[in-house]
Amino acid sequence: MVPHLVTALTGPINELEARILDSLPAIERWFRLEWMEHTPPFYCAVDLRNSGFKLAPVDTSLYPTAFNHLTPEMLPLAVQAAMAAIEKICPEAKNLLLLPDSALVQRNPFYLGHLQRLVRIFSQAGLNVRLGALDLRIDQPQTLRAPDGGELLLEPLLRTPRRLGLKDFDPCTILVNDDLVAGTPAVLENLHEQYLLPPLHAGWGLRRKSRHFQSYEDVAKKFAKLLGMDPWLINPMYATCGEVDFSSPGGLDCVQANVDALLTKIRRKYKEYGINERPFVVVKSDDGHHGAGIITVRDARELPDLQQRCADKAAGVTEVIIQEGVATYERVHEAMAEPVVYMIDRYVVGGFYRVHAERGVDESLSGPGGRFVPLAFADGHQLPRPGDKPGVSAPNRFYMYGVIGRLAMLAASYELEATDPDAETYE
Incomplete structure (x- = not known):
């Protein structure tokens, strides 16, 4: 299944697909050389948007929470990727x-299905897997019941001066599935004898979206040079403001100036490519709080009128990223759709479409009323077919998604290296 692309602007995206397919050997060699120099995140998920003239990542999660939406056909590849990742880290x-997200464990039953899937993947990769509670108020084992009737056991943590484990369970590796938005728990600090994945500075308490997209811009330029193309076709432009007060009369001056400047840049690109659409930007919290976005803006002069709406959605936000908006023109059964690519180590292991029938082309598709449709590269035997006409072949479309997803994953590795507090290059 290739979702219907509802736009007349299919030329650029089809040209991009053809260019990527024609360059497949060079692309795979380029990735191979990059991974010789850089360490991929242990796992990640990348949200993409396909506007028909541009395909770009809009969010990269280093703590993915929806492995349950990958079909069973995807599991063998996920297990193989998990084996490869573990062998490199701790053979x-x-x-x-x-360590699951304590809040999601309590409020989202589907998250338990995700945990079940992770346990299955890593068990089949040859590991004994048990769940520990980051909520230190949990001092007795708790049985969690998943929607399918299965059960998981969540156990209290046992911390010694140098190690973290459970009663009668001493792990070599600790896998965190909580994005640490509230900061780094003390129980995870100073673990000198165990592998902690992802590293602590990957948590949203320290991480910044702008730093990720700075790294992605570097990656996109390298990749575009390899293919002889304009990096804008795969790269969302952005700007940042580090001192924002949504409740103050002058608190949005920085945002307004940057929105105006960024919209001007986007209009120039639209004119260059003959795109007759009105551009927009999305203002987001730079530190991962408050969901996918705060506000969508098409004219900087709108901001004063929208200030109260911003303040209501952005309590406590003082740093924002202003990101070029990438509309989605893909449809699944006439509902808006955006692809999400899932990876373990340096491998694409599957993905799905996030679908929402009540959202517009310029809105986030996350939230109540959304659903998930597995991507067609669930069938591992569907390799790219370079001879097919662009825009009609599912394997080719999803190979292109996988390439852009891997670019975002490579950007995350650049980002984590640049922000590593123990690295000599830390700035």
């Missing part, structure tokens, strides 16, 4: 401690 690994 003698026997025990894996999985």
